[in-house]
Amino acid sequence: DAGVIQSPRHEVTEMGQEVTLRCKPISGHNSLFWYRQTMMRGLELLIYFNNNVPIDDSGMPEDRFSAKMPNASFSTLKIQPSEPRDSAVYFCASSAKTGRAEAFFGQGTRLTVV
């Protein structure tokens, strides 16, 4: 397996634009997590899905953020409209059993909003 695959690796966009981050989890994993990492706030859980269903989105900062998981092999995190304070590294991770097994992280998407 190629591991968790995220795209794009880097994204530079202008304030106000829509940004879509993509994630393909490891085949067979039933849990998927979206994290945001910044120097100031560390690693923050934004949302996690179990069996494609959003379980906890309390970490989503505001309505500008939305996430979907239409099937077991694909998830998106969308920011609309984007703001400079959204600049961060966004990680997607998947695991075979929510919270009780190793979470495998993708390589991350470095988002810069100018």
Next chain:
Amino acid sequence: GENVEQHPSTLSVQEGDSAVIKCTYSDSASNYFPWYKQELGKRPQLIIDIRSNVGEKKDQRIAVTLNKTAKHFSLHITETQPEDSAVYFCAASGDSNYQLIWGAGTKLIIKP
């Protein structure tokens, strides 16, 4: 809900010495405690984990200890090497809270 605190935020040790990073958790129902290592510019990766039915686990130069009564767990790295320099995160989860709750991270610096 669960809260995980991690100390210190930065740890600098001489190469060859040992390093210890400590975490405390608040939810007594938590029963899974992983440690992740994140090298600069890379993704976090699991290095060792422990479940609540054991008190200690070792893998070569790294070990984790768990004190359920005191609700704390620690990462021990012996004979530190330059490649151990990274940020280390602890986390906790349990049957009542399936998501991993993360510590804030410890930046470990190995001085040559």
